[in-house]
Amino acid sequence: MSRLAPAEKRLAAAALVQSLGIGLFMASSMAFFTRHVGLSPNQVGVGLALAGAVALGVSLGGGVLADRFGARRVLAALYVCRAVCCTAYGLVTNYWQFMVVTLFAIAADRAAPPVLQALVAASVTDQPQRTRLLAVINVVRNCGLGAGAMAASAALLSDTLFAYRVTLVAIGAAFLGGAALVLRIPEQAAAPVRDKDKAKRSALPDRRYLLLTGLNFLLSFFDALLLVAMPVWVLEHTDASRATVSILFAVNTGLVVLLQIPVSKLAQGLRRTSRMMTYAGVALAVSSLCFAGAGAAHGWWAVAWLFAAVVALSLGEVVANSAGWDLSIALAPPEARGRYLSVFNLGNAGQRVLGPVVVTGLLLSTGTVGWVGAAVVFLVAGAATERVALGARTGKTAMADA
Known part of the structure; x- marks a missing residue:
């Protein structure tokens, strides 16, 4: 694989940072929701399923916004949204608050992959290098998920409300770090379409x-x-x-x-x-x-x-x-x-x-x-x-x- 350009390294780094946050969340969230928020495993499962179904349609808006405002800005905004949601989880005290935060979090999660792909397409014009960059992003994402899941063991072993809230803040910081890296990536604007039809x-x-x-x-x-x-x-x-x-x-x-x-x-x-x-x-x-x-x-x-x-x-x-x-x-x-x-x-x-x-x-x-x-x-x-x-x-x- 040829060496990555600086912008490509930032994209890979952003994927790694935010996947660390996802790994942390995946490994620790169920224990937090059931042991400290007071939700049952069934409530968490149903909530995630319902939010995921609703988010299917909402996620299409990410592509529309990317075409209008640019994939870089939209992807950064989605990462910021997820950072806010992770922090908000630490303040959730009942099922309906959990549902509202989860809907926004999953909608941002579902909207992000095609926007990231659009940003790669807009910033890397060489087709083979573009595909290899997406492969690198997929690999570092898998590594980040594993590392984040392992890091969550600290909160799981402590099993205190404070430890889980610190973990949620760390997850939010990971998404903010990903947003900062994304904003530093140059993006080539698509040529305007003169034919309105x-x-x-x-x-x-x-x-x-x-x-x-x-x-x-x-x-x-x-x-x-x-x-x-x-x-x-x-x-x-x-x-x-x-x-x-x-x-x-x-x-x-x-x-x-x-x-x-x-x-x-x-x-x-x-x-x-x-x-x-x-x-x-x-x-x-x-x-x-x-x-x-x-x-x-x-x-x-x-x-x-x-x-x-x-x-x-x-x-x-x-x-x-x-x-x-x-x-x-x-x-x-x-x-x-x-x-x-x-x-x-x-x-x-x-x-x-x-x-x-x-x-x-x-x-x-x-x-x-x-x-x-x-x-x-x-x-x-x-x-x-x-x-x-x-x-x-x-x-x-x-x-x-x-």
Whole structure:
């Protein structure tokens, strides 16, 4: 990987700083809400789910604002909003206060990824370097989440209201630090659109881009497979030990950190990048079949099948990430990039809301048949995404063929 320019280093540093805050929050928030605010685990879970569902629509506003005021300013504002929300959590005393703060916090969280992507596209013009920068950001984000979760152990061990409030203030400071770094990044303004009719048409993505978003929604189910399906399948449908779950999570994290940047180098040219979506579908299909095999195996053979499943899942994840980042930017018109990317991000955000329901209700409840069905869906979605992406190539939105 070529060396990062100063602006690119600031973007990566901002991602690292704010991911440290997210890791701290993820690891310590449940204990704070249940032990010191007095909420039940069910209240916290329902609140997060409801806020996430409402935030799906609200998050589209981030792209609209990015197109109007610039991605840099909007991303910094979203980080500041999250800093305020984290500090406000320390003052929450009842369920409705928790819901109000959570709605604003999750809305800012859901709106940020496409705005960050738009800022990368506006500040890095070289396509291969842009994709590699997004890969670097993804890697440092994963490292930051892990480090933040480990740092939260201090508050968890202390288990005092003061310790949790100090942690929340530290999380807010992390987001403010990310905002300060973002504001130091130069941003190239998109050329103004003189044709008002063209501007109106670009307000919403064209049908091919919407179809691409729907297919990406299916491929993004690797997240639900890892976080929901894998633990339940291991614990309830195989005779592998409970410790296997933690080991498999570690394997996935390690592979993503090691492979995301090298794999991102393969995303060069529309044809090659589109083909990567087919490969991602194949990898996820293989993973599904390996999970099915683990359910029919016993002893170390079950563990071997599970290990193969998570390796294939991790490969599908890094390939789908790299290709998705590149295609979503390249096929979006510069004058409406924020709006297009916000719509594309709905696939990932929607999977977070619907993924657990689909996985538990359709996949796990049908056992081996469900895993085979998932394999077929991934194969079809990957191949269809390649065809749609190639067909969506128009004018300036297209990358040069490799």
